[in-house]
Each structure stands twice: as C-alpha cells, then as structure tokens.
Amino acid sequence: MALKPGFGKWWRMGGAAEGLLAALVIIGLVGAVTYAATRPTVRHTWDLTKRDIYTLQPQTRGVLSGLETDVHFITIMRPESGPLFSGLAEVQQKAADYVNTLLRLYEQEAGGRVTLEILDPHRDSRRVNDLVRALHLQRYNVVLVQGPERTEQIFLDALVTIDRGLEEGGATKPAELRAYHAEREITSALQSVGVTETKKVGFLTGWGGPRMDAFEMFDLGLLAEGARGQGLEPVPIPPEDVAASLADVDVAVLCGPEIDPGDRVAQALIEFVAGGGALLLAIDPTHDAPGLDRLLSEVGLVRELAVLCRSDFPTVGPDRAILTVQRFDAEHPITAPIARQGTFARMYSVGGLARDRSAPSTTSTTPLVTTSSQTFGDRFAPGERSGDWMPTAGEREGARSVAYAVQPAEGGRAVVFGGSAHLTNGFLSTQEGGRANFDLALYALNWLVERESAIEVGERPAFVSRVDLLEDELSTVHLYVLLLMPLGGAILGLLVWFARRR
Amino acid sequence: MIQRVTTLLWRELESLFFSPLAYIVLTVFLVLNGFSFVYALAASGGVVEDTVKIFLGNGPLFWVCLVAVPPLVTMRLVSEERRSGTLEVLLTAPVRDGEVVLAKFLGAMVFQGFLWAPTLLYVVVIRGYGAVPEAGQLITSYVGIAATTSLLTAVGLLFSTRTSNQIVAAVGSLTANLLLVLLPVVVLQYPYAAPLARLISRLSMFGHFNGSFSRGLIDSGVMIWYGAGTVGLLLLATRSLEARRWR
Numbered sequence: 001m002a003l004k005p006g007f008g009k010w011w012r013m014g015g016a017a018e019g020l021l022a023a024l025v026i027i028g029l030v031g032a033v034t035y036a037a038t039r040p041t042v043r044h045t046w047d048l049t050k051r052d053i054y055t056l057q058p059q060t061r062g063v064l065s066g067l068e069t070d071v072h073f074i075t076i077m078r079p080e081s082g083p084l085f086s087g088l089a090e091v092q093q094k095a096a097d098y099v100n101t102l103l104r105l106y107e108q109e110a111g112g113r114v115t116l117e118i119l120d121p122h123r124d125s126r127r128v129n130d131l132v133r134a135l136h137l138q139r140y141n142v143v144l145v146q147g148p149e150r151t152e153q154i155f156l157d158a159l160v161t162i163d164r165g166l167e168e169g170g171a172t173k174p175a176e177l178r179a180y181h182a183e184r185e186i187t188s189a190l191q192s193v194g195v196t197e198t199k200k201v202g203f204l205t206g207w208g209g210p211r212m213d214a215f216e217m218f219d220l221g222l223l224a225e226g227a228r229g230q231g232l233e234p235v236p237i238p239p240e241d242v243a244a245s246l247a248d249v250d251v252a253v254l255c256g257p258e259i260d261p262g263d264r265v266a267q268a269l270i271e272f273v274a275g276g277g278a279l280l281l282a283i284d285p286t287h288d289a290p291g292l293d294r295l296l297s298e299v300g301l302v303r304e305l306a307v308l309c310r311s312d313f314p315t316v317g318p319d320r321a322i323l324t325v326q327r328f329d330a331e332h333p334i335t336a337p338i339a340r341q342g343t344f345a346r347m348y349s350v351g352g353l354a355r356d357r358s359a360p361s362t363t364s365t366t367p368l369v370t371t372s373s374q375t376f377g378d379r380f381a382p383g384e385r386s387g388d389w390m391p392t393a394g395e396r397e398g399a400r401s402v403a404y405a406v407q408p409a410e411g412g413r414a415v416v417f418g419g420s421a422h423l424t425n426g427f428l429s430t431q432e433g434g435r436a437n438f439d440l441a442l443y444a445l446n447w448l449v450e451r452e453s454a455i456e457v458g459e460r461p462a463f464v465s466r467v468d469l470l471e472d473e474l475s476t477v478h479l480y481v482l483l484l485m486p487l488g489g490a491i492l493g494l495l496v497w498f499a500r501r502r
Numbered sequence: 503m504i505q506r507v508t509t510l511l512w513r514e515l516e517s518l519f520f521s522p523l524a525y526i527v528l529t530v531f532l533v534l535n536g537f538s539f540v541y542a543l544a545a546s547g548g549v550v551e552d553t554v555k556i557f558l559g560n561g562p563l564f565w566v567c568l569v570a571v572p573p574l575v576t577m578r579l580v581s582e583e584r585r586s587g588t589l590e591v592l593l594t595a596p597v598r599d600g601e602v603v604l605a606k607f608l609g610a611m612v613f614q615g616f617l618w619a620p621t622l623l624y625v626v627v628i629r630g631y632g633a634v635p636e637a638g639q640l641i642t643s644y645v646g647i648a649a650t651t652s653l654l655t656a657v658g659l660l661f662s663t664r665t666s667n668q669i670v671a672a673v674g675s676l677t678a679n680l681l682l683v684l685l686p687v688v689v690l691q692y693p694y695a696a697p698l699a700r701l702i703s704r705l706s707m708f709g710h711f712n713g714s715f716s717r718g719l720i721d722s723g724v725m726i727w728y729g730a731g732t733v734g735l736l737l738l739a740t741r742s743l744e745a746r747r748w749r
Contacts, residue, residue, distance in 0.1 A: 015745060016745075019741055019742075019745050022737075022738075022741050023738055023741065026734045026737050026738055026741075027734065029730075029734065030730045030731055030733075030734035033726060033730040034704075034723075034726060034727045034730050034731075037722060037723045037726035037727070037730075038704055038723035038726075038727075042722075043721065043722055043723045044721075044722040045714070045719055045720065045721050045722070046719065046720040046722075047638075047718065047719055048637075048638025048639070048641055048642055048718045048719070048720065049636060049638050049639065049717070049718035049719075050636050050637075050638060050718075054717065054718070054719055087547065094552075097712065097713075097717075100713075101713060101714075101717060101719070104713075118699075123690070123691065123692075123693055123699075124693065125693070126693070174547060463551070463636065464549060464551070465549070465550040465551065465633055465634040465635065465636075466547075466548045466549050466550065466633075467543075467548050467550055467553075467628055467631050467632055467633035468548050469543075469548070469631055473631055474543075477540070477543070477627055477628070477631075478540060480623075480627050481535075481536040481539050481540065481624055481627065482533070482536040482537065482540065485532050485536060485620055485623065486529050486530075486532040486533045486536060488532075488620075489525060489528040489529040489531075489532050489620075490525065490529045492525060492528070493522060493524070493525020493526065493528065493529065494525075496519070496520060496522075496525065497522055497525075500520055
C-alpha cells in the first residue's frame with residue numbers, strides 16, 4: 001500500500017527534529033562535563049618534568065590549605081627587547097609562561113581561595129592602565145598578589161634567574177634561563193598579603209636634598225611610589241618633632257640631606273633603631289654631618305670622605321663619578337636576587353663605607369654592593385663639593401663597599417648607602433639608571449620591614465640541554481630527516497603495492 | 503561487541519594500509535615533518551627543550567600536519583562506502599551503527615599513530631649528537647597529539663557520515679578543524695573578548711599545547727575536554743548514520 005501523500009515529509013521532519021534535539025543534548029552534555037572538569041577543585045595536573053618544576057612543594061600546599069582570606073593573582077607580562085640576537089625576549093616569554101602555569105597550580109590547589117587573572121598589556125590595555133595608576137606600577141613583567149588589605153608586587157627578575165647574556169666588554173651571548181624560584185616568592189607574598197597592618201615608611205624632610213613627593217631628576221618621588229606599590233605607606237616626617245613622629249613609623253628614611261640634621265635628630269634616630277625601628281640612610285660623601293657620623297658609628301660603620309671615581313674612564317670631569325656596579329652580595333636577601341640576575345646598578349657621587357672596628361661583634365654588618373677595583377677616592381677640600389675627579393697622590397685606588405646591611409643582636413635593622421643619587425628618580429628609571437637601582441631600593445625597604453622570603457621553598461635549577469651541530473653533522477641530520485625517512489615511507493608503499501599486485 | 507568491533511577494525515585497517523593513498527600521505531607527512539624538525543632545530547638555537555616544543559607544539563608545519571591529516575584519513579571512511587554502495591551491506595549486517603563508527607574511528611587513529619611514530623626517530627637522531635630530551639616533555643607532547651588527533655578525527659568522521667562525496671567531507675572537516683584551532687586564537691586577540699578570555703582559552707588547542715602538553719604537563723581538565731568532545735562527536739556520527747532510516 002502506498003503511503004499517503006505528505007506522510008514522508010512529516011516522517012523526515014520528525015527525524016530531523018529528533019536528530020537536532022539529540023545533537024543539542026550531546027553538545028550540552030559535552031559542555032557540562034568539560035565545565036565541571038575544569039573547576040579548580042576537581043582539576044588535577046600531572047607534572048612529568050624532570051625537575052618537577054610544576055609541582056607545588058609541601059610548604060606551599062600547607063600555606064594554601066591554611067589560607068583564611070581570598071587572594072587574587074594578576075600577572076602582567078611583556079618581554080623586553082634585549083640586545084639584538086640575544087634571545088632575551090624569548091627567554092623572558094618562557095619565564096612568563098612558567099610563572100603563569102605555576103599560578104594556575106596555586107589556583108587549583110587553593111580550593112577556590114585563590115583566583116588568577118592573566119593580563120596582556122596590549123589586549124587588556126584599559127585594565128592594565130587602571131592597575132598602573134591604582135598600584136603605582138613602575139614596570140611590567142610583574143605578578144600582583146592582592147589580599148583584602150594590601151597588594152604585593154613581585155617582578156619577574158625575582159621569580160626566575162635569567163642569565164641575560166651580558167659579558168664583560170659589552171659582548172653578548174645568548175640569554176638563558178638558569179633557575180626557577182617563583183614558588184618561594186609567591187608563597188611568601190601569599191603569607192604577607194594576609195596581614196592587615198600597613199607598615200609606614202617615614203621620610204625625614206626639611207633638611208634639603210631630594211624631596212619625597214617630587215619627580216624632578218634628583219627627587220625621591222619614584223622611591224615613594226615604589227614603596228606604595230609594595231603595600232607600604234610613605235609619610236613625611238617634618239623637622240619640628242622628629243622623635244615623636246618616629247614613634248608612628250616602622251622605617252625611617254634619611255636620604256641625601258644638605259643641611260646637617262644635628263645631634264638632636266641623630267640622637268632620635270639612634271634611639272629609634274635601638275628601640276627596634278628600621279633605618280634607611282643614604283649619606284653623600286660631600287656632606288659634612290658630625291651628628292650623622294655619630295649615628296653611623298652607632299650602627300657600626302664609618303665612611304670615607306671622598307667621591308668614588310673610575311680610574312679607567314677616558315674622560316675628565318664629573319662623569320668619572322658615575323659608577324656602574326655589578327658586585328652584589330650573593331647571600332643577603334636584599335642583593336641575592338640581583339646577584340642571580342647579573343644586572344648592574346648605576347651610582348653617582350657615592351662614597352665608600354667600612355665596618356667600624358669598634359662596633360660590637362654581635363652586630364652583623366654585610367657589605368651589599370662593592371665597586372670595581374678600578375675606583376679611586378677623589379678627595380676635596382673642606383667646603384668644596386668635589387675634588388679634581390682625577391687620581392692624585394694620596395688618593396687610594398681599589399674596590400670599596402658602598403652599601404651595608406646592618407643587623408644588631410638587639411634593635412632594628414639598618415641599610416646604609418654611601419650616597420643618595422642612585423635612589424633618586426633619574427637613577428631609578430631604567431632609561432637613565434641600571435636595572436638594579438630600583439630592585440636594590442625596593443628589596444632594601446622590604447628587608448627593613450622584615451618581609452624577606454618568609455618561607456624557604458627550594459629553588460629548582462633549569463635543565464638546559466643544548467645540541468650544537470657542526471655543518472657536516474647538520475647535513476647528516478638533514479639527510480636522515482628530509483630524504484631517507486620519507487624515502488623509506490615511499491619504498492614501503494611500493495612494496496605493499498607490489499605485494500597486492502601479486 | 504568487542505569481537506564485532508575487532509572484526510570491523512581489521513577490515514578498516516586492511517583497507518587503510520593497503521591503499522596507495524596511505525603511503526602517499528605517509529611520504530608527504532614525513533617530508534613536512536622533516537622540514538618542521540629542521541626548522542625547530544634552527545629556531546631553538548639548539549636548545550633541546552625548545553626544539554621539542556617547536557617541533558611538537560609550536561611549529562607551523564606541525565599544525566599543518568595535525569589539522570590536515572585527519573580529514574585526509576577520514577574523508578573516505580563512510581563517504582566511499584556510501585558512494586560505492588557497500589555501506590548498506592555493512593549496515594544490514596548484524597552490527598550496530600555505533601560499532602561501525604567506533605571501528606572506523608579506531609582504524610583511523612591506528613593509522614595516524616603509524617604516521618606519527620616515525621617522528622620519534624628524529625629524537626633518536628639528535629640524541630646521537632649529545633642532546634638529552636626530557637622524556638616527560640616527549641610523552642606529554644605525544645599524548646597531546648593523540649588527544650587532538652582523536653577530536654579532529656571524530657570531526658572528520660562526522661562529516662564523512664553526512665555525504666557520499668569524499669571531497670565535500672574533506673573540505674567540510676578541514677574547515678571545521680581550522681575553525682576549532684584558529685578561532686580561539688583569533689578571538690583572543692580582540693580586547694572585547696577579554697571577559698570571555700578564560701572560557702575561550704580553555705578551548706584553545708594552541709593554548710593546550712603551550713600551557714601543558716609542550717611543557718611536560720597533563721591537565722585533567724584539558725584531557726576531559728578532548729575525551730568528551732571526541733565521544734560527543736562519535737555519538738553525533740552514530741546518530742548521523744542512524745538518520746539514514748529517516749530518509
């Protein structure tokens with residue numbers, strides 16, 4: 001019996017509708033399963049790398065499981081363009097990818113307490129600009145760790161060790177990733193952003209020299225902004241009642257005063273440090289200040305009243321007093337990250353510091369930065385700001401320490417620099433100064449507020465296997481992969497074809 | 503069921519491995535991968551980890567092979583049977599439609615495994631010159647290739663069930679594969695996609711290789727996406743075969 005006209009059409013439409021419904025159900029199920037599988041709480045990552053660089057260590061898991069507040073990670077990465085053919089941008093990209101992957105693991109392990117936002121300065125320019133303004137960001141390649149009360153910034157340089165490929169004499173070699181220590185820094189930051197109290201950094205004002213709230217070349221605006229970026233609160237300390245104001249701050253900063261603050265201020269600072277306060281003192285060699293010399297002596301240091309100049313520099317004049325320093329203490333928390341990077345700082349009109357032999361042996365004084373041996377101390381007459389910038393008889397040549405970290409058995413910490421210019425805006429911006437100036441300043445502040453790595457998570461050396469083929473070896477590789485192997489495939493096909501014909 | 507699928511699988515493998523097209527594909531595939539490897543060696547500056555990453559994850563020719571081979575292998579799986587009329591014979595045999603789809607899928611996967619296997623020899627070649635590749639990175643890269651290939655093969659199989667014309671099946675599945683691979687990458691470049699960046703990046707195959715497979719990582723979320731996607735597409739292919747009854 002023939003079907004009634006029109007039955008076939010309805011039959012087909014019914015089939016199509018059923019098929020469409022089935023397709024929608026299947027797509028919905030795939031979406032639901034995938035969504036559920038990517039929830040941080042059920043997601044798992046297996047790390048098959050040789051050095052387990054993507055496996056969080058037990059200390060970190062402990063911190064994550066004990067998190068009491070929500071923490072938000074934001075990464076803003078943009079590789080720098082290094083010297084031509086140095087491969088620095090590629091290595092930085094690799095480091096950034098490593099950091100982003102590691103942060104995803106933190107998100108997975110934290111059971112919903114940690115969220116992650118990966119920003120691209122080009123694609124997410126509006127959001128990045130907002131963050132730059134709000135958090136006083138000085139540069140990219142940074143991880144922001146945001147807690148309920150404060151945000152900590154960790155720069156890529158502190159997360160990995162990159163051999164930037166710079167060699168003596170300006171020659172370059174390929175940049176290379178040396179070690180991963182992001183976990184230590186990130187876990188430390190996780191711990192510290194949970195703290196609600198904001199530490200105050202008091203800048204002593206009214207003694208001439210660089211100003212904390214100005215952005216001229218020789219002012220301290222960038223240093224204050226950098227401190228804000230680290231979650232610290234910079235406040236001015238007026239000259240009227242220094243002792244009372246010091247009671248409200250955690251760190252006192254006295255940077256390049258031009259007027260002698262006198263015995264009263266020196267005594268207030270001595271008592272402040274003795275009482276557990278921290279001090280950042282940057283004192284120029286051209287500045288005559290008996291009160292500050294007494295303060296220096298109290299923290300176990302003496303200074304050389306001479307401007308350090310380069311003896312190997314071919315020109316004459318004040319340019320000789322611009323030093324490029326690359327010798328950083330590899331052990332101290334302030335300088336260890338800089339030493340690992342192999343970067344340099346620029347210092348201007350800086351004087352040498354030395355340990356005071358009469359200082360108590362219980363006080364730990366660590367020379368942080370040392371000049372090269374081609375340095376001489378240019379002496380000048382009383383009342384003058386410089387000498388002749390040339391090595392003359394009686395002016396000693398040799399390496400000097402220009403920064404010290406001091407930690408007495410009792411009392412607060414101190415960081416002392418033999419000059420102040422390298423902390424000013426012109427030297428903190430990477431265009432004018434060395435890359436390490438900013439890091440040196442910020443790491444010093446962090447150490448002074450006792451925020452060095454709170455947790456010791458071991459670093460992992462990067463595994464780099466390299467194969468450098470000679471020309472004939474490369475030809476052999478080409479012969480194998482471009483000719484012999486495809487030829488093998490073709491011959492196999494011919495053999496199968498012949499076998500089938502028979 | 504396993505016995506029926508095994509019988510069908512042998513039939514598929516026989517037709518795949520005894521076809522001259524298979525060895526033309528193999529030869530072209532090895533030439534492309536040869537160039538891809540030479541490029542990776544040069545672009546990485548000899549760093550073995552980067553060589554593996556480019557060769558099995560970031561290189562342009564790698565993606566050409568990954569995207570283009572599944573449509574070439576799957577285009578004839580059902581279309582050819584439909585065109586030559588053997589499909590009706592097969593489907594009237596005491597086998598389920600799902601078993602036919604599964605056997606054809608497994609046959610295509612085994613054949614593509616046969617294509618990718620010789621690329622391991624490249625690693626053996628550079629090992630001879632002192633290179634020490636990370637075993638973990640190699641394993642996860644090949645796991646990534648297997649996962650991606652399974653999804654793209656399932657796409658190809660679905661298209662092959664929809665038409666009796668092999669060229670239409672190949673072009674359709676190639677277009678779908680390109681969309682799957684490139685669309686997330688293109689969309690992520692635009693600022694307006696920022697709110698959806700997280701969702702889109704979860705579907706990005708480039709992202710999966712860059713973020714996990716090429717790094718020595720296996721992410722359960724990524725694997726389940728490929729697994730669920732493959733199963734879903736195979737179910738759709740089965741529905742597509744069944745739909746012939748409605749025509």
